[in-house]
Amino acid sequence: MSTAQPLSALSADQLASFRETQQTAYDELKASGLKLDLTRGKPSTEQLDLSNGLLTLPTQVNDASGADTRNYGNLQGIAELREIFAELLWVSPDQLVAGGNSSLTMMKDTLVDLVLFGGVDSPKPWRLEEKVRFICPVPGYDRHHTLLDSLGIEMITVPMTPDGPDADAVAALVADDPTIKGMWLVPTYSNPAGSVCSQDVAAKLAAMPTAAHDFKIFWDNAYAFHHLTEDEVKSADILSLASAAGHPHRPIVFASTSKITFAGAGVAFLAASPEQVKWYLGHLGKGSIGPDKVNQLRHAEFFGNAEGVITHMRRHRDIIAPKFAEVQRVLRERLGGLDVATWTDPVGGYFVSLDVLPGTASRVVELAKAAGVALTPAGASYPYGNDPQDTNIRLAPTYPALAEVTPAMEAVATCVLLAAAEKLSA
Numbered sequence: 001m002s003t004a005q006p007l008s009a010l011s012a013d014q015l016a017s018f019r020e021t022q023q024t025a026y027d028e029l030k031a032s033g034l035k036l037d038l039t040r041g042k043p044s045t046e047q048l049d050l051s052n053g054l055l056t057l058p059t060q061v062n063d064a065s066g067a068d069t070r071n072y073g074n075l076q077g078i079a080e081l082r083e084i085f086a087e088l089l090w091v092s093p094d095q096l097v098a099g100g101n102s103s104l105t106m107m108k109d110t111l112v113d114l115v116l117f118g119g120v121d122s123p124k125p126w127r128l129e130e131k132v133r134f135i136c137p138v139p140g141y142d143r144h145h146t147l148l149d150s151l152g153i154e155m156i157t158v159p160m161t162p163d164g165p166d167a168d169a170v171a172a173l174v175a176d177d178p179t180i181k182g183m184w185l186v187p188t189y190s191n192p193a194g195s196v197c198s199q200d201v202a203a204k205l206a207a208m209p210t211a212a213h214d215f216k217i218f219w220d221n222a223y224a225f226h227h228l229t230e231d232e233v234k235s236a237d238i239l240s241l242a243s244a245a246g247h248p249h250r251p252i253v254f255a256s257t258s259k260i261t262f263a264g265a266g267v268a269f270l271a272a273s274p275e276q277v278k279w280y281l282g283h284l285g286k287g288s289i290g291p292d293k294v295n296q297l298r299h300a301e302f303f304g305n306a307e308g309v310i311t312h313m314r315r316h317r318d319i320i321a322p323k324f325a326e327v328q329r330v331l332r333e334r335l336g337g338l339d340v341a342t343w344t345d346p347v348g349g350y351f352v353s354l355d356v357l358p359g360t361a362s363r364v365v366e367l368a369k370a371a372g373v374a375l376t377p378a379g380a381s382y383p384y385g386n387d388p389q390d391t392n393i394r395l396a397p398t399y400p401a402l403a404e405v406t407p408a409m410e411a412v413a414t415c416v417l418l419a420a421a422e423k424l425s426a
């Protein structure tokens, strides 16, 4: 247990001496010539190597129906791969589309189609609405925000809690405001908070009355199977919950194998009500004669079945769990008890969310950069890059080697302490 005293309880002299110690530590850090990166949530080379079996697959060219995967056709994707992921995502294979290599592209296509044409339950295309707004739980995924912004969709924030978005705050916002057309939700091990949307929160969001009749939940389950412990949580079954509540077209589920096989050459998925899948494929078909089915077939062969995916994810866990443990150890040992930061201890996903003293996140990132440690820009987890408290920093420890995580985190801790000492003595 740490015997440290909260920094705010130090006398002026003690604080001055603490600041001096941190400044010296920081100067030494700067002189040590580090070049480390904790910015992007990418799989490491060792993780990518787990899927090298794909490089010699498929062993045949025909899918289970006998169709030649090398040719055009089958916009919805091959049945055998959809069956595997339908089981894992708890959806019917008919309601699942297997697409190209990026679920983010599927999200963009869906949003663009909603803007241009309107959805299955829209009174008119969203482009004809005076204003369209989306709810973004914060902290959240920066690319969700930049995508909305690029389409002129305004963003409103609600707090992300450990159980998912603050459902009461969402319900209060959507009840009488028809301009709020949708929300993002990363239900399992959210980016960056690591939150898991509880059954209760999912049920509330599925059932809540919304002034916009075509309200959508973009259920981005990017980390559905990315467990860091043996407690492998299951995501709520949002399609069934929404259907039972009389809102079958509200959720659109996205997922991909980007962090299961190859981030740049995996397969992405979309699931929704049968009508909405038809709507999506109808628009997709204007610009595609079919996905990369050879890639889909090799993924189906590689996994064999749903259990194959689960077993494969445990190999990922063995590689990355020690890195997350190291992040916790350094944060605990260096910052514990000082009351200068709080952080998540996620049981899955790719990130640790670090909250430093309000007003110091940008300073920490700046100090780290000058010392050779790249951190995600402060504010990146907030719409418009604007963290009103300047407090949140996203840490992504999967890509660097374990031996690099330690010095990178030691450096982060030193920067947090120096920024806190500067702030408190200002």
Ligand code: PLP
Binding pocket: 041, 101, 102, 103, 104, 105, 141, 186, 191, 220, 222, 255, 256, 257, 258, 263, 268
């Ligand atoms: N959604 C979330 C929440 C993510 O964190 C990421 C990648 O970091 C993606 C989607 C990207 O998914 P894909 O590689 O399938 O486009």
